[in-house]
Amino acid sequence: MARETGKKIRYAVIGQGYISQAAVLPAFAHAEENSQLVALFSSDAEKRRELGEKYKLEHVYPYEDYDRVLRSGLVDAVYIALPNSMHRDYTERAARAGVHVLCEKPMAVSEEECEAMIAACKQHQVKLMIAYRLHFEEANLKAIALLREGRIGEPRIFESLFTQQVEEGNVRLRKELGGGPLPDVGIYCINAARYLFGTEPIEVSAFAASRGSRFREVPEMVSAVMRFPEDRLASFACSFGASSVSSYRVIGERGDLLVEPAYELAGTLIHRLTIDGKADEIKFRKRDQFAPELIHFSQCVLEKREPEPSGQEGLADVRIIRALQRSIETGRPVSLPPFERVRRPDMTLEMRRPPVSMPELVNAAPPSGK
């Protein structure tokens, strides 16, 4: 066991965009029990210098050194926070070097890429985890628990919004990098519907719309409907051209749970639970959602356990994103074939709580760079 042996998993963080600077790099301070930041990669010499200094790292590299450094034995694992279209390549190269992979979501831009990543990690016997931070976040874990306990009765309807303004020049507006509101923010709504209902959708339909020159390559927004087993329906809207909203609601036969904010990286998440007409509000203090991911992944590597959220979980969302994109392209609903997905045994408070600490968030200031 990590805590017993004192052994720590040594990480390199790949890509120094917003998420790395705002969340991943600072999280290592809360994951010291089994995780250590030893290196970072960036194409930007200025970022390498600044961040290397800030985190007291002697190992800061441009991407050209990726294979060499990974093969040198300096790191045990990489945290991949690159544009979505680069996830597959950097995952496969890490796997070939025998380095474990914790990869940002969406896992990749197609099912084929996800499957190739899963196969490469299996072949080279490295662990692969997809960084769904909300699988380690108390308000969301508690929401799952409430539904499983039947507090709102049989869940019938899921509805969600995740919107924000993304300005011209942001990489998330570039199609060839795998950008767009569906893979970037819509994935939260899709993942939430799946973890709250605990099943996989069987049919999806979506409309997209765009206004303004920012949205030349990716749509401004998408509104979607998803049909789930047990005759449940889910709908959501996601956007890069509207004011910030993040919420979801599950309406059951005798009550409903509204979570808002629901998906925030650094905010107080709030439940409003209404049962038989009586409403209660529960606030969840903001906590570091990334440190628990690091701790869990390191623990899985050390104990040779399969991490969760797995590559299968990443693939489950990517195939839905692709189905929604096909629906937008063809103007027709798209049926999804059955997908055997183990019901995330780890994504419960009971499983996450004992091994995974949930430290208070101390550093979530926006980064200086992008």
Add this chain to the structure above:
Amino acid sequence: MARETGKKIRYAVIGQGYISQAAVLPAFAHAEENSQLVALFSSDAEKRRELGEKYKLEHVYPYEDYDRVLRSGLVDAVYIALPNSMHRDYTERAARAGVHVLCEKPMAVSEEECEAMIAACKQHQVKLMIAYRLHFEEANLKAIALLREGRIGEPRIFESLFTQQVEEGNVRLRKELGGGPLPDVGIYCINAARYLFGTEPIEVSAFAASRGSRFREVPEMVSAVMRFPEDRLASFACSFGASSVSSYRVIGERGDLLVEPAYELAGTLIHRLTIDGKADEIKFRKRDQFAPELIHFSQCVLEKREPEPSGQEGLADVRIIRALQRSIETGRPVSLPPFERVRRPDMTLEMRRPPVSMPELVNAAPPSGK
């Protein structure tokens, strides 16, 4: 002018279901300035006796007497609160008797029926108004004003929920009477999207789902997406098989307006307006939404003006409901042809306020009958 001459429009209320007992009959006490309840119709002798006594009416009739009473000159107008499938017949018969028609929504079960109702009222020179109570309700009028003033910037996304439990035996579960969640509660979401965006949808798509024996004839629930001009999207879910929720949200480029409860007949409606990240809550006291309708319609009859919401407004929603039903039946999105709809000049606070009083609600107890 009514207030000058003292003349009042004499009404018969047709059908004594929930809405009549909870709202229409009590509203006359707040509409005395130009409206008078003189008769009611019901097939139920017990209801006729009880309600006749309660409202001190000497004229209570079974439906067999409808044409005779209307032709007798006893009433100037009818308020039709019958099952949706009976709206057309009772409207046409009133028109032929020269009696003005204030008809509950949905106006009818098909576009053809709506057009026949409009034609009949035009031919016999009687006024026709559709009873959209929220066109006379302050929180909704204020929401329109906020959007028109550009408070949240350019509106981009509309999202709404209207769900409730409808128990076995309720007429709203019967298809041949025009029941179902889309015409009964979904119409509020459709109408709100239209009055908030101020335009007509051009394409719609919907999924329906049902669970349980209650929903043999009509679906339990519908989730829908609607494409509007100016590249806006709207989505909503409505249900007869889930706990009560009524809300809508419009997200603009720099803020959003959440109204919840949004559609309640007798409740405090609440705005949560967020602009540039700053949130404000505004509560609107519950008021009689029906008396202002009566006052406005009576005034239009007395002044020989066209009432609003007109038959065209009723038709605008029915054609969307029908398109959504076709989408459910065919499993395909449905395009809507252009629809010339005057932009409801009356549906603003300025237009509604001076002539229409908004009395506090004193009697909104649920009725004894159905």
